[in-house]
Amino acid sequence: MEQDVKADRAKPVPPPLGLLGELNNAPTVSRPVEQVQSRNPSVSVPRGVPPLTEAAARTALLRFVAARRCYGSRAAAELDIQELRPRVTYRYRLETFSESRLSEWAFEPFTKPGATRPPGDIPPDLWDVEVGVPPLFQGQTRRCRVPRSALVRECHRCHGRGRSQCGACHGAGWARCVTCRGSRRRLKQQKRCQLCSGTGRSRCSTCSGRGSKTCTTCQGEKKLQHFRQLVITWRNNVFEFVSEHHLNFPGELLSKVSGENIFQDENVVVCPIVDFPEPAISWASRRAIAEHSAAFASSSRILRQRQTVERIPITEVHYQYLGKPYLYYIYGLENKVYALDYPERCCCGCTIL
């Protein structure tokens, strides 16, 4: 019976539909807020990190080879580097920190007479409930009570009685004796059953013979206080774009490395970047801001936006080994290596990425 009580608490019975209709009178729709626009930023590209040296290019390759079982390290140590060609690609990122609000009905046993809301007192709009400023650009959910939204009603489970029928004895207060199974006698001895004193029944231990127990929904208080619970969700929505580099190099590798931050702009709402030396970045900025504004400005409120441009270095390393030309790439500030045609590989099918 313990379990029964726990299950009751975990899953409270919802209020009847009619009552919900009566309670659902305040609007739940979010209200868009006027946004302050910043000016279109124009970006000039500063000088970047110094180009890679031959020694650094070799070190990166040796580290790459050491981490792979199928790659021999002799070629990396002995190969003859012919040329280092620095290339560059840009990553644009827009982060939109948004807040959405909705309310759901909740209830609790009503224990404080007089705490009910006076008639005609209307709960505030969800957007007018003050909740404090959350940490920016971090996802989070918070719940709080909407002021002046409480309504007190008779408990719908026990209909205001405070007690509900005992599930173990179905309200009888007694159960069949477990020793004589109701026959009043011990089977073998044909003597009167001692446990039930020959009555064939025993008192229900769950309800102590009362036939009912305290209602788990109102915890015996007979009344419930229904109130609106405000659920606030903050999300950091990210748009990312990497410019084309026209190299024989899988673009998805670039999303895993860091670049040099060359531009950052933060405001309530940012404006598209104009005149970036790489036109695709200005275009991505325009598209990202339009997409985020369409997705979040009507259903939620945009609290802050941040756009960044990073320069991701890529170096093409041309080299010769045993008289034949080869090529590998070093990318990102971490100096990661991509070597498609490394000469010294035993081919057992391990990944080359």
Ligand SMILES: [Zn+2]
């Ligand atoms: Zn009982």
Ligand SMILES: [Zn+2]
């Ligand atoms: Zn008995």
Ligand SMILES: [Zn+2]
């Ligand atoms: Zn109740």
